[in-house]
Amino acid sequence: MFVTDNLGRIPKEVGNLTSLKLLGLSSNQLEGELPEELGKLSNLEHFQVPFNDHLNGSIPSSIFNLSTLEGLHLQQNLFSGPLPPNMGASLPNLELLTLFFNRLTGKIPTSINNATKLTILELNRNSFTGSIPSFSNLRNLERIALWENNLTGADEFLSSLTNCPVLKRLEVSYNHEMVGVLPRSIGNFSNTLQVIRASYCDFRGGIPSEIGNLTSLLNLQISGNKLTGFVPTTIRNLTNLQVLRLGENQLEGHITSDLCQLRMLGDLNMSANLFTGSIPGCLGEIQTLRSVSFAMNEMNSTIPLSFWSLKDLVYLELQLNQFSGEIPSLIGDLKGIDILDLSSNQFSGLIPSSIGECESLTTLLLNDNKFDGSIPESLGDVKSLQSLYLYNNSLSGFIPKSLQGLELLLYFNVSNNRLEGEIPNEGCFVNFTADSFSGNAGLCGDARFEVPPCPKRSKNDRLVKYLVPPLVAVVVLVVIVVFVIRRRNQKRITTPDEGIGLKIDWRRISYLELERGTDSFGETNLLGRGSFGSVFKAILSDGLNVAVKIFNLELEGASKSFDTESEILSALRHRNLVRIIGCCVNPEFRALILEYMPNGSLEKWLHSGSHCLDLPQSLQIAIDVALALEYLHHGHTYPVVHCDVKPSNVLLDEDMVARVADFGIAKLFDEGEAMVLTKTLATVGYAAPEYGSEGKVSINGDVYSYGILLFEMFTGKRPTNDMFNGEMSVKEWVSAALQESRVSEIVAVGLLSRDDQYFESNEQCVSSIFDVAMKCVAFSPEERINMIEVVASLQKIKSKATAERASNVRR
16 A cells, blocks of 8 residues: 655656555645556556545556556646557456546547446536447446546447446536437336436437336436426336426426425426426425425416425525415415515515514515515515515505614515505615615605606604614613723623634733724724624724624524624635734623725625726736635645635735625535534525535535636626516526627626737637636536646646747747
8 A cells, every 4th residue: 555645746756656556646636647657556446546636647547557556636737638548458457447527538449348347427517529438338337427528429328328227316507519318228227226317418309117127316407408208107107206307408398296295305497498387286285395496487377275384395496487476474484485576477466564473585576577566564584684686566655664673684676566665775784775675766865866756745754863863872771881980890600702713822902902993893993794794994093904703693693693704714824815803702702803904805896896906917816816715625633614705705905916805694614524504594696406406515515606706807797687587697697608609798897808919818718717607607516626726727728828928928
């Protein structure tokens, strides 16, 4: 056995260790090519070099001649070139072959069918082409992962799998030109098969009824194909099924009640098909359902009452159908609902006040319906709400003042209704524009809303204005005096740091020093407000400029957020993370003292209109953020998931070096953990699909958010821009531009100029960045690249761009 954690190249002398049986070189910073001398290790049984940064070149053919080899693990490197045509014939003992996340090309050798002991074959995310060979001799095969290649020829490959009696996982998604049908022989696949992932493969024809024979199936994903016809009734036999995704096909007919037999189902997606009719009432009896989407079909009728009893439902999409009827007060029972999208239907009646009991709701989309009556005051109780769209209805009455207290509300639109009265102008409403209120003739208020001013107040109003404030001031003064007296008489029970676990080497700063350094926390020193408090600029007694993050302990979750951020930041050290300097802690006050970032947030530079980044700056900031996430995910003892990667959480120091900030909802994983479930709120538009639909948090979720951040940086468009609706997302918009070679049309202002002599190379640079972003936002978490690959890709893009400029200068 030879295991190392050294850096640099693998020496050729390793070939002299002829008695070696295990060579493990995983998770290092090895570079260069694998030496041909590895083929001299005639007794080698396992060769492992996964997760290295710079290993590249072709895989030496001599390795594939080691007949003793049982396990070959070369995943997540930069290996390129084809595999030897005869590799399977010379590896009779091979059981494990994992080559995923590389740059391998060419065909998958047909000789692999001779490696009859093979149990795991993972070639996903490479650039393999051509037909997939027959696997009919691989009777021990348990897992096949070929997703995200350029493979074709599904028919022979799928038919051959009937000879793999212990197959458990089949994953071939994102081979866009595979083209074929799902054969009837699928019913003869292994009775131990648990996972089929075959989305976006251009499969045609119907779903064979024989699929009902796969009774051990847990996960069936065949979205994004061209499947037609009806969902077979035999689907009812898959009683162990937990995930069923049939979206983005051309399936038709009614939603069959046979689905109600799937009592373990948690994720059901039938969106973007041609389904008609109603939702079966019996679906409301499947209490395991957490994510349901029937969006973008031709369905009608009302929603069964039983459906509103799914108390653990987190994600419900019914938009762009013809559903009608009223929303019952039972909606208040959906305590865990995160995203509710009923937009673009025919719903009518009142919005029930019980919706205020949906305490976890972040996104409520009721626009483009026929709702009437008033906007419920109770919506002001949904403190988690971030997006509220009620436009294009027949709502009347006033806009509730209670909505001003929704500190997280970022997106709000009530245009084209029959609302009247004064538009609130405090709290979250200071960030809204006239577009949010247009088409309501009875509204009045501030001139910036482009509505008439409200009528002047009466004499009684003026009496209230001048008499009430002094009375309130007297009451407040009495309360303060009583509070001070009680505080002086109260014995201190806890120490300031008790139970918080702060780092002992942090600087302790008094409340008085912070009060003086911020001019009593005056508005002129306010840098911004967040989910759990505010951030002020302060000058400490020694003249040091700092940022003071004060947690509003009256808000639910603020104390936990302080503890989380303290715990995580105390263990982290990286150039691209905001450094913590000190803290101020007492029983009624919590604050973290952070480095002051004079250039503010990336959000400001992208959207304020008064700042502008050029292409080299933008690319370097993207690399800085990627380096921070790479460290969090892979450079720490245990992975740290940020959970809220977005421009407002990226700060810029005096040298425009990006620093990732705000770890208030981050997750520090325990040893061995790869995923946790959570109800913690992330930000709409940036959160990964599995975060909202399944409550799953993993490093893959951060990768998705980072991909969205790249889109925003280089297009200048927020993911929640009005142009991105149910029919078009930012991902689809960028993807279309890439496919049609119109990248220059979607790039943010200031990044590209046709007058620039480097226009073509700059355009290619942005295209390459978008390619990286597309790999980050793959729908399935397992199909996304990791941050090690992201960093390597972006640094390569930067090096190429720099080299081309230098070459042009020399000319």
